[in-house]
Amino acid sequence: MTKTADNVNPDIYDKGSEREITSSDYDENIEDLFDEREIFDLIRNINDPEHPLTLEELRVVEESNIKVDNIKNLVHVSFTPTIPHCSMATLIGLSIRVQLLRALPARFKVEVEITPGSHASEYAVNKQLADKERVAAALENNNLLQIINQCIA
Amino acid sequence: MESVWFKPELSDAIMQNDEIFESTTSIVTDIVAEHIDLSHIIENMGAVLTHKETEKRCRGMKFYTKILRELPKSILSETQIQFISTFYIGRLNDHHSIIPSVIEGYLALIDMNNYKANNSANFLATLFREVSCQSQLRQDRYNIYLVIQKLMEKDIDYCKQLGPDLVCGMVSIMDGERDPRNLIFLFNFLPKFIKTIPIGHLTEEMFDVISCYYPIDFHPSPDDPAAVTRDDLAKALCPCLCAIPEFGEQCLIMLMEKLDSSLRLAKLDSLALLVESCKTFKSETYCPFSKALWSSINRDINHKTDDEIKMASHEALSALVAKLALIANTDQSFENLVKSILIANQTAIAEAKTVAQFVQPTKVLLTTANASKESCVVITRCMVPATISYYEFKTSPKLQIASLDFLGDLYDIVKHWDVLELVKAQVNEIPKLCLTTVSNPAKDFQIAGFKTLIRVKDILRSDLILPFVEILTHNAQHSQDTDVLSISVETIHAIAKKYPELIMNLVVRGNCQISNLTQDKVALQKRLHLLTNLASIDDFTKVIIEDILRLISTFEKGTNLVVEALSDSLSIASFYTSEKVMQIESDHGLIEPVLAWLYKEIPSGNQDTLAHGYTLVSNTISSLPAEKQQNILSQHTQKVLDNCQVNDVYFLVLESLYSPLHQNVYTSKFEEVLILSIKVALNSQKELVRTKGCVLIAHMLNKVEHGQKFELLYELLKNQLSECSKHDESLCPRLIQMYGWITKALILRGSDMYLFWLQKIVGIMPNTSYSKYSAEAIRIIMTEFSDYLSPKLHCRISLLYRQRMFLSFSLLVDKFGALSPDVKEDYLLSWAYVLDKTPKTVLSSEGVKITSIVVDSLEYQNEELLIVSLNTLSHLIKSQPLISCSLQTVLPRLINLTKYTKSMDVRIKSLECLYDIANTFRTSLLLPFKQDVLLDLAPSLDDKKRLVRNAAVRARTRWFLVGAPGEDKAN
Secondary structure, X not given: OOXXXXXXXXXXXXXXXXXXXXXXXXXXXXXXOOOHHHHHHHHOOOEOOOOOOEOOOOOOOOHHHEEEEOOOOEEEEEEOOOOOOOOOHHHHHHHHHHHHHHHOOOOOEEEEEEOOOOOOOHHHHHHHHHOHHHHHHHHHOHXXXXXXXXXXX | OOOHHHOOOHHHHHHHOOHXXXXXXXXXXXXXOOOOOHHHXXXXXXXXXXXXOHHHHHHHHHHHHHHHHHOOOOOXXXXXXXXXXXXXXXXXXXXXXXXXXXXXXXXXXXXOOOOOHHHHHHHHHHHHHXXXXXXXXXHHHHHHHHHHHHHHXXXXXXXXXXXXXXXXXXXXXXXOOOXXXXXXXXXXXXXXXXXXXXXXXXXXXXXXXXXXXXXXXOOOOOOOOOOOXXXXXXXXXXXXXXXXXXXXXXXXXXXXXXXXXXXXXXXXXXXXXXXXXXXXXXXXXXXXXXXXXXXXXXXXXXXXXXXXXXXXXXXXXXXXXXXXXOOXXXXXXXXXXXXXXXXXXXXXXXXXXXXXHHXXXXXXXXXXXXXXXHHHHHHHXXXXXXXXXXXXXXXXXXXXXXXXXXXXXXXXXXXXXXXXOOXXXXXXXXXXXXHHHHOXXXXXXXXXXXHHHHHOHHHOOHHHHHHHHHXXXXXXXXXXXXXXXXXXXHHHHHHHHHOHHHHHHHHHHHHOOOOOOOOOHHHHHHHHHHHHHHOOOHHHXXXXXXXXXXXXXXXXXXXXXXXXXXXXXXXXXXXXXXXXXXXXXXXXXXXXXXXXXXXXXXXXXXXXXXXXXXXXXHHHHHHOOHHHHHHHHHHHHHHHHHHHHHOHHHHHHHHHHHOXXXXXXXXXXXXXXXXXXXXXXXXXXXXXXXHHHHHHHHHHXXXXXXXXXXXXXXXXXXXXXXXXXXXXXXXXXXXXXXXXXXXXXXXXXXXXXXXXXXXXXXXXXXXXXXXXXXXXXXXXXXXXXXXXXXXXXXXXXXXXXXXXXXXXXXXXXXXXXXXXXXXHHHHHHHHHHHHHHOOHHXXXXXXXXXXXHHHHHOOOOOHHHHHHHHHHHHHHHHHOXXXXXXXXXXXXXXXXXXXXXXXXXXXXXXXXXXXXXXXHOOHHHHHHHHHHHHHHHHHHHHOOOHHXXXXXXXXXXXXXXXXXXXXXXXX
């Protein structure tokens, strides 16, 4: 692939620390609910398709952009492409979606969207990501699946 | 019959049959035995050596050479050698097919003791003139190189005389060599050649002929048995290129060209060459290139992903700076270089937004500072003020902490070069910055600030101590965080070493006074911890220990805390060496008051408090030399023994006195103590006392001297046990426990007698009512206790005792037939204890057997058993996917365990095993199970514990990749 990256020199940020493990985490009798941090931990280490960096280091995903509702079984993730014309936005969104599909219990309804106002074709990308059929079809494509698997691994 | 070589027919024989070549050894024997002279043989060979047909002459020369090679080295005289040499030189003009044996023969000739180097001038001249080395075979080329090497070894002075002729010849024969083995030989030989033989006007030619190989680009054929690797060649070539200072300019020009190459290997080689060249080239050589070199290095040193290039660049930079520093006083280039390094990296630091971006340039600066004294001074003068202002300017805590670490590193280098005086003004600011940092109560700042302060404690001025001590004493008494607490104590300790008087006044006599027993128990505990810690410093020992002992003797209310703190600190070997403890004991008498306190407390006190007292006594005694131990025993034993008759709780005191003895201590009381131990171990109502009884028996058995004393105690033990064991069924569990301890003591001692006791333990395993006790005994044998049978208590620990245990145990249980289901669980549990502690390498060699045991264990519900089995399983999976055959048994059991409700550890471990399986097994074996596993793992994603969910996510996402495009696995 000879195409150069869309954003050659992105801003890089520090990685946050690992989640601290408290004594209640080891207590069998306490039930831990899903929280924003846990969802964030699932997707923070996804690799960017263009750079050897994680989505966290590029601040594509942030803990504050995640919402979890344990009772209504809802997870909402919004991500922020590094530049408004990023052609990888769909791919990043798809990676996040696939990772959450694999890692979250089936009871959750997962929504992945672009942070409002951060991308030129926000509406189109959101629509694509919300369409189950199209996501499933994308995963039938071996080339695409390979790239996504490499991003997630 | 006379052999053929005594006759002129020898020539015909050589020409006609091959067998004659076999008889050279007999010829040599005849020559050595002086039956015939070499000249006769040569005469007899005359016809073949001068034969018209090339092929025949060739055979003749081969034969001649073979004789020469087999002759003893001392047999030929100087004249003979000269004669042969002249003959061989003549042969060099002959047909090309003869040349190989000529060279080989000459090689043998050089090896002769009487060979004189002046014969070689002619040979070499003819060789260089007549023979084209490039058209010879590999082995013959090698022989030619060998001739030159041997000549140099023979007479180096003569070779030097040959000078340019030899060099010119060398250049011409090695030109174009391309066989890797020959090249390795040449590269190893050349540095010596170049360094000893004056090269003169041929420098350029010589360098060209070597440098044409640079950088080495070579891929050995994969089925070469003795392959020469690219790295071997590159390593060997490097010293040739910088063998003499005269190569300097050419070498550097070439090096810079390759540094800018896009080929990774060329870069690595050039960086290594730069390092190597600094050993021989003159500093002045680098001056004109320093700027260009730095810009090349600067580019590579900031490489984003390739750590190897980064490391090599750091090394090269360090070498370059050190080299130029040698002429720092006479030339500008050193200053310029350091300046450009500073400018480049200061910019990078100023732009840094993440810690990684900050650390990168600071590392370059540290490398530069580390390279030489001069650069260290320049960098420190410039960077310390810069970093301090950077700290105040940037608001990100992580960057602030990173900059503090950088200052600490820089200070270490300043200390290393011993240039503190030159940069005093600058580095003196560092402690002030530490103070600013620790004024922030956040945990990270406290830890970073104090850590740096400990590093720079030597330049801490006394006027700063008061504010530091304020914060520190507050931390040490009130901090909730263990890390902050321990770093604070450590800092006070460090400062106290430098300013004992100040700390004495401010802390010990000041706001941390010991007699001030406040109501707040936790704060008091922490304060005592600090004080006992400080007491390890000589200046404080007297004051603090005396205070403490006075407190202990008063039996006031808080004394249990005092004993606890003292016992905790005393067991930290880094503060209290055994010499220190010994000194405290002899100066202040520690044991007396503590024992008195124990006697006082035993009737009333609770076990936890007393335990600290016992530990304190035992720790103190273990640090004393043998004769002091003996003294203490003779003073106290009788009183304790008397007390034991009344109440067996006093046995704990006895145990703390007798357990830590040296191996050579033995008193007349030993037998009495042993009998008492057996008695309490079997009959006491208190479990702790029973255990301690067993422990003391084990200690005595383990430590007593070999021979008579051991026999005595061992017999005594056996007699005692044989008397009591038959009385009572209820004693059985206690007996089995004791057998466990006895086995442990003996196996640690390296004595074979442990087998007898182990047999007893294993023998009772099939019995339903006792199987769980024998499993418990196995646990005792395998577990390593820090307080019992440890080296600190002077116990014998034989090497490899776990392996022995593993072997004996597996032999013994092999004799079992089918076990009843009731005891199967305990049987597997004993195995689990053994497997858990046996070194993993042993397990790997017994893989098949162990796998079946482990897989069997997974069916039970016993948590302990499951955890150990899963651990062992995970090791087996990672080391050798042996159990592939049983995947269809293992996977359902593991999946079943992911729903094990009683323990999250079991759930997590089984999920980890599933992950490991997906990671190590061949894809073809895994694929049939993939869909089932993915479905079965889904419920674990909704586990109520987050840690389990994390493990489940890891395992499930890994299984998704099995056989999918983009999976990063070889098979």
